[in-house]
Amino acid sequence: MIHTRGLSRDFKVKKQVVTAVRGIDLDVEAGQLVAFLGPNGAGKSTTLRMLTTLLPPTSGTAEIAGHDVATDPAAVRARIGYVGQQNGAGENYLVRDELITQGRCYGLHAREAAARADELLDLLDLRPLAKRLPGTLSGGQRRRLDIALGLIHRPDLLFLDEPSTGLDPTSRAEIWRHILLLRETYGTTLFLTTHYLEEADNMAERVVIIDGGRIIADGTAAQLKNDLAGDHITITTGTEREAETAARISGGSADGTTVRLRVANAAGTLPDYLRTLDGAGVKVTSAETARPTLDDVFLTLTGRSLTDDDIPA
Numbered sequence: 001m002i003h004t005r006g007l008s009r010d011f012k013v014k015k016q017v018v019t020a021v022r023g024i025d026l027d028v029e030a031g032q033l034v035a036f037l038g039p040n041g042a043g044k045s046t047t048l049r050m051l052t053t054l055l056p057p058t059s060g061t062a063e064i065a066g067h068d069v070a071t072d073p074a075a076v077r078a079r080i081g082y083v084g085q086q087n088g089a090g091e092n093y094l095v096r097d098e099l100i101t102q103g104r105c106y107g108l109h110a111r112e113a114a115a116r117a118d119e120l121l122d123l124l125d126l127r128p129l130a131k132r133l134p135g136t137l138s139g140g141q142r143r144r145l146d147i148a149l150g151l152i153h154r155p156d157l158l159f160l161d162e163p164s165t166g167l168d169p170t171s172r173a174e175i176w177r178h179i180l181l182l183r184e185t186y187g188t189t190l191f192l193t194t195h196y197l198e199e200a201d202n203m204a205e206r207v208v209i210i211d212g213g214r215i216i217a218d219g220t221a222a223q224l225k226n227d228l229a230g231d232h233i234t235i236t237t238g239t240e241r242e243a244e245t246a247a248r249i250s251g252g253s254a255d256g257t258t259v260r261l262r263v264a265n266a267a268g269t270l271p272d273y274l275r276t277l278d279g280a281g282v283k284v285t286s287a288e289t290a291r292p293t294l295d296d297v298f299l300t301l302t303g304r305s306l307t308d309d310d311i312p313a
């Protein structure tokens with residue numbers, strides 16, 4: 001559904017060239033739900049804009065639903081939906097009429113556009129809001145309307161740029177329920193960016209991490225965490241000296257009376273580790289294990305946190 005080779009984009013800023021995306025090779029099969037993650041300035045929006053024909057690549061190719069973004073952008077646009085960070089609805093029409101109008105813009109006949117609008121009003125729980133003006137909707141309702149608008153022409157592939165950003169936790173959960181429902185109902189391929197790592201972790205079956213315009217990790221969240229981060233064990237000892245001994249034995253790091261280490265399988269490793277420490281005369285007062293997060297994956301790969309503020313350009 002998405003096939004890119006060497007996809008790159010430069011921007012000229014005054015006399016300098018900023019390379020936002022550097023040679024991305026990406027293959028996404030039909031029906032996948034892919035979360036595209038990266039810190040501020042990593043190149044997510046630029047990639048998304050190229051994949052949706054909003055910005056021409058400087059070099060490389062991107063084929064979307066069988067059509068090249070550079071040579072056949074109209075065919076690409078007919079097959080994709082795009083839900084950007086800005087509102088997709090105007091202020092002149094009521095919700096249902098807006099859906100019908102945008103459906104007509106895609107070439108649907110009046111009856112077909114009305115039927116599709118009604119189908120989407122039901123799917124996205126917008127039916128009670130059908131006669132409201134978009135400007136009167138809450139943030140979460142408005143985002144659901146944007147998703148409905150992105151789906152009006154039955155695209156095979158939907159791009160969502162930060163679909164849950166700015167919403168309260170309940171609305172975020174609602175948006176995700178609807179995203180998963182539309183995937184189940186239509187089998188739509190979904191490619192989305194998000195800042196919420198736990199959402200990508202829980203919802204996406206594939207996580208692609210971009211940094212500095214390059215893809216640095218690609219796999220299921222579980223694979224990435226197992227391969228690149230490992231579990232955490234944290235123990236507390238009676239004294240700082242014991243913590244130093246424990247850190248030496250395990251290869252972990254001591255901070256006061258706390259020792260932290262990373263292992264492949266914390267639950268399997270901990271009993272042996274505690275026995276060894278006991279044999280070395282180290283008194284352990286508490287021990288806990290934790291699974292890694294996607295942020296730990298990013299930290300391992302780059303030495304930075306994904307939740308840090310802007311990375312330097």
Ligand SMILES: Nc1ncnc2c1ncn2[C@@H]1O[C@H](COP(=O)(O)OP(=O)(O)OP(=O)(O)O)[C@@H](O)[C@H]1O
Pocket residue numbers: 011012013018019020038039040041042043044045046047313
């Ligand atoms: N129109 C432009 N002109 C100049 N530089 C740009 C332009 N658009 C993006 N860039 C630069 O390209 C790099 C990638 O930006 P991009 O917006 O793709 O990142 P992003 O991962 O989407 O970030 P964010 O999460 O903050 O939206 C940044 O260094 C940015 O400053």
